[in-house]
Amino acid sequence: MMKFEQFDVSDEIKKAIKEMGFEAPSPIQEKIIPEILNKRDVIGQAQTGTGKTAAFGIPLLEHITKEKHIQSLILTPTRELAIQVAGELQKLSKFQKVQTLPVYGGQSIGQQIKSLNRGVEIVVGTPGRVLDHLNRGTLKLQNIHTLILDEADEMLDMGFVEDIEKILKQVNSNRQTMLFSATMPPPIRKLSSKYMTNPKHVTIDKGDVTAPSINQVYYKVLEKNKLDSLCRVIDSETIHLGIVFCRTKKGVAELAEALQARGYMADGLHGDLSQPQRDLVMKKFRESSVEFLIATDVAARGIDVQNVSHVINYDIPQDPESYVHRIGRTGRAGKDGIALTLVTPREMKHLRSIEAQIKMKVPSRNIPSVEEVVEKQQHVWKGQIIDLIENDDQGMTLYDTLVSDLLEQYPPEKVVTSLMKLAFYSRDDMNDDSYDFGETGAQKGMTRFFINVGRNVDLTPKKLVDEVSRLVGISAQSVGRVDIFENFTFLEVPEEVAPFVYEGLKYSRVSGARINLEPAKPRPKRK
Ligand code: ADP
Ligand code: MG
Numbered sequence: 001m002m003k004f005e006q007f008d009v010s011d012e013i014k015k016a017i018k019e020m021g022f023e024a025p026s027p028i029q030e031k032i033i034p035e036i037l038n039k040r041d042v043i044g045q046a047q048t049g050t051g052k053t054a055a056f057g058i059p060l061l062e063h064i065t066k067e068k069h070i071q072s073l074i075l076t077p078t079r080e081l082a083i084q085v086a087g088e089l090q091k092l093s094k095f096q097k098v099q100t101l102p103v104y105g106g107q108s109i110g111q112q113i114k115s116l117n118r119g120v121e122i123v124v125g126t127p128g129r130v131l132d133h134l135n136r137g138t139l140k141l142q143n144i145h146t147l148i149l150d151e152a153d154e155m156l157d158m159g160f161v162e163d164i165e166k167i168l169k170q171v172n173s174n175r176q177t178m179l180f181s182a183t184m185p186p187p188i189r190k191l192s193s194k195y196m197t198n199p200k201h202v203t204i205d206k207g208d209v210t211a212p213s214i215n216q217v218y219y220k221v222l223e224k225n226k227l228d229s230l231c232r233v234i235d236s237e238t239i240h241l242g243i244v245f246c247r248t249k250k251g252v253a254e255l256a257e258a259l260q261a262r263g264y265m266a267d268g269l270h271g272d273l274s275q276p277q278r279d280l281v282m283k284k285f286r287e288s289s290v291e292f293l294i295a296t297d298v299a300a301r302g303i304d305v306q307n308v309s310h311v312i313n314y315d316i317p318q319d320p321e322s323y324v325h326r327i328g329r330t331g332r333a334g335k336d337g338i339a340l341t342l343v344t345p346r347e348m349k350h351l352r353s354i355e356a357q358i359k360m361k362v363p364s365r366n367i368p369s370v371e372e373v374v375e376k377q378q379h380v381w382k383g384q385i386i387d388l389i390e391n392d393d394q395g396m397t398l399y400d401t402l403v404s405d406l407l408e409q410y411p412p413e414k415v416v417t418s419l420m421k422l423a424f425y426s427r428d429d430m431n432d433d434s435y436d437f438g439e440t441g442a443q444k445g446m447t448r449f450f451i452n453v454g455r456n457v458d459l460t461p462k463k464l465v466d467e468v469s470r471l472v473g474i475s476a477q478s479v480g481r482v483d484i485f486e487n488f489t490f491l492e493v494p495e496e497v498a499p500f501v502y503e504g505l506k507y508s509r510v511s512g513a514r515i516n517l518e519p520a521k522p523r524p525k526r527k
Contacts, residue, residue, distance in 0.1 A: 002030045008037055009062045012095035017058070020091055026051035032202045033059050036178065041196045044180045046204035047321075048301065049328035052180045053088045056148050061093050063146060063176075064121050070139070072146040073171070074124040075164065077154040079104035079275060080282065084304055085150060086124045098122065103139075105129045106275045113138045127155065127163035134170055141171045152181040152188050154301055161187060168195050182325065214331040216362045218341040218351060220472065220500050222435075226342060227258055229367050230314055233340060234264070234292070236368035236376045240309035241285065243329050244294045247315040255314060256294045266292035269299045297322050300329065313341040316350045320357035345504025348471050364473055374424075381424055435499040441522030446480045447498035448520040451489040451505070457513045459484055464491060464510060471504040472497045490520055 002025055004017050025033065028046045035042050036059035044052055056074075064071055076082045079102075086102035093100065103112045103125035109132065116123075116138055123130070123139065133139035147168070149155065155164060177196045181188055192199060221229040234242065246252045249270040256268030267281050267290045278299075284290040286305055293300075297317065308330045317323045323341075331337025341362065343351050355361055368376075406415045442448035453459055461482040468491070469476045480492030493501045505517045 007033055007058070009058060010096075013058060013061055013092065016092050016094045016096075017054075019094065022054070026055070028052060028202065028204045029055045029058070031204070032056075035200050035202065036060070036176070037062060039063075039176050041177045041199040042179075043184075043192055043196070043199045043201045044178065045182070045184055045202070046180075047182050047328055048325050049304070050204055052150070053085055054092065056150075056178050056180065057085075057089050057092050060122070060146055060148070061089070061096060061098060064093075064096070064098050066097075068119050068121075069143050070116075070120060070123055070141070071144055072122045072148070073130070073141060073144055073167075074122065074148040074150055075127055075130065075155065075167065076124060076150045077126065077158050077160065079106060079126060080278070080303060081151060082124045082126055086122075089122060089124070100124065103129050103133065105132075109133075109136075127160040127167060130167055131163050134167065141167070144171060145175055147171050147175055147177045149177075149179045149181075149191075151301070152179050152191070153183045153185060154181075156185065156187055157298070161191070164191070183321070214327050214337045214339050216327065216339045216341070217365045218343050218362050219365055219367050220497075221342045221344055221367060222499055222503055223344045223346070226314070226344065227255075229342060230312070231259075231262060231264075232368045232370075232373050233342070234310075234312070235373045237310060237338070237340075239291065241288060241305065241307055242292045242310040242312055243300060243308055243326075244292055244312045244314050245300070245317070245326050246294060246296060247318075249296060251315060252294050252296055252299070259292060259294070264292055265290050266294055269293055269295040271296070271299055273299075297325065301325070303329075305329075309336075309338060311337070311339045313339070316341055316343055316347045316354075318350060320354045323354045324358065345471065345500050345502075346507045348473070348504060349508075352470065377424065381420070435502060437498060437502075437519035439522050440520045442492045442520070443480065445495055446492045447495050449491045449493070449498075449502070449505075450518045450520045451491060451510075452487075452516040453510070453513050454485045454487050454489045456487055457511045459489060459511045459513075464489065467508060467510050468493060468501055468505070471508060472500050 004014060004022065004025055007014075007025075028044055028050050032042055032044050032055045036056060044055060046052060060072055074085060076085055082102040082104045086100045089098075089100045099118075099120040100122040101112070101115050101120040101124070103116075103123060105126060105128055109129075112129075112133070113136075116133070125133075130139065134141070149164065155161070177199070179188070179192055179196065179199070219229065219233060230244075244255065244266075246255055249272055252268040252270045256266050259266035267284065269278060269281050273281070281290065281293070282303070282305075285293045294314075311327050311330045313323070313326060317326060327337070327339035330339060341351070351362065437447050440448040461484060464482055464484075465476045465479045468474075468479050472493075474494070474497060478494060480494070481490070482492075483490040502517060502519075505515060509515070
């Protein structure tokens, strides 16, 4: 394994790296730092969380001279990222005399101009605000030697391409240009061929991305129980900070509200929030006064918060790339991380294509039972109650009459237990038997389904069993009897997976045909 010592950079930088606790360069750092040190233009393509900031930051700082003018410009898509990148550079330059300034919209431009006039070597900014400064003449780019486009694909998504081109035209052509991006869509390639000189393309392929320190698990959940299933899962885990991903903005808003209503410290982050609102949510999350950040992929992109213990996919992502992006938010800096994914029957095919892409099987776990949740939460609840007993005597008097009434009529144990049920169980109204298939005439422990197609669509037992086993992730052997007739079929599956098979087969195609599925009616008993 390579060491930071081996890079040809100053002792001041090496000392700062050590203080930051980095043990060894990440794969992208190992490959790209020597190229940048050689003043080559580079394109660095790697997922979020792979250490791209230090990959350009370390050699950049090595190239900063004592001259008092702006030497480098870094463009980032958002204010969040500008602050983050500036912060990382400040840490890396702790033992050097280098000033780094973030500039972004929403902050007083006068203040920024003052700071710029005081003299800075590195400016990290969003394209809009940087352009603003260029137009005012408060920022000059004729003498910079390094230009960095960070999260280029994200800047593209946000419609910054024109702004970026305007900026690039004002930078002296005799410079080193670097571009970092998780993906390389055609417009980014075009940008790079137009504004970069013979760039070296460094890619960290997906195989390197799924860090082994991230424990991945999925839970089979039914569409209609999704929210309750999520609550059970989070109640049964020890979560420090969790990011919960939803597919849509609307989903984020709804889930955030639902979790808040159930007493979780949760808040949502999505594209419709104003910048100050976003900042406030992120601040609370960093300070842990919000424990669960509910977000869409876009809203959460590039956000780097240390110590995220769990990434939870409430909605499984459509494509494997965003799965890898998402789970990369945990397990940072060598710490353990846990990635939990809820998968409904309709979403099983997404899970399978993710598994194919990351080249590993994600193990499944059952949704915890109420008993497991209660066991796990006991000490938390106890703490909350003791806290109330010891610190809130004022609010108590309010209930004096009620308390003495109840205690007169019932033993204290009974009163307390009932109150606990009221307080803690009420959030868990998941109905375990959410499907009652009744008696289906199956063998013991099995459920029998009637399917409205048979040999007429060339259905074979193998085709059906394969579909079921793929769908619910059980072995072909544990699927029960299959009886195929000309126009219909009977299928038996283990009781515990029956609801999942039921929801799943309804949305899949068997032998090319959309099917209809119903619990079978028991055959009349022979006398
Ligand atoms: P990216 O830009 O690729 O999404 P970042 O540069 O934001 O990733 O880095 C993600 C996190 O990993 C940051 O907290 C950073 O301090 C940390 N990090 C970067 N390089 C290393 C390293 N070599 N060892 C340990 N942690 C690192
Ligand atoms: Mg980054």
